[in-house]
Amino acid sequence: MPVISFANPKGGAGKTTSALLLASELAAKGASVVLVDADPEKWISQWGALPGKPDNITIVGEVTEDSIVDVIDQAASQVQFVIVDLEGTASLMVANAIGLSDLVIIPTQGASMDAKGAVKTLRLIRNQARMAKREIPHAVLLTRTSAAVASRSLKNIRDQLDGAGVEVFATSIVERAAYRDLLDFGGLLADLDPSKVSNIDKAVQNAREFMAEVVTRLKAGSRVGEAA
């Protein structure tokens, strides 16, 4: 079943947040998901230790550059979606995960487009694809964009990426308190307390659109399971 990796050597680009949103929305639809926490900082594992993690999300936290290939292969044979949250460096572990991926998502902060991080990841994907002698579908995901303004700079970034032939998700991940709170409080988006967190419904809507686009891209890349 499909393997989806989140990669960008730039720290704070939104890899962990977007990986968790995707896992949450797939799980909310009833899909079985393994979340591979391939970041030594262990944010996903910490989220999983909080109350509210659904049973259909399994977290695998003990991975090394040696074991990641086995971990991903085994998970892919067992569940409908394998989601890999990678560390914010370019390492052998990152390269190995990319080599096994059906879709690599490159979260990139919309406001301060980190071209360097994204370009590094694109180069790594291209090299891994050559080594594996296959295409590795991938796309940039603009993150932490403003809910209030569809900014001109964001459109510029999209146009630049388009012009360079880089795939970009139509959905961007908006900056939302609910997404920060998810990592702090655990559980799924829909479980957050609406009296404490604003705009949960909009946060759910955005995450759901992102999930749907991931599924569409996987189908286009052709190795999606029966789920979702």
Ligand SMILES: Nc1ncnc2c1ncn2[C@@H]1O[C@H](COP(=O)(O)OP(=O)(O)OP(=O)(O)O)[C@@H](O)[C@H]1O
């Ligand atoms: N869409 C968003 N809305 C609100 N906060 C966000 C959003 N995306 C990320 N953040 C916050 O920004 C910080 C960095 O995000 P995140 O941990 O997802 O990035 P990362 O790419 O995984 O970073 P690292 O390279 O350190 O692993 C976190 O505190 C997270 O809560």
Ligand SMILES: [Mg+2]
């Ligand atoms: Mg992270």
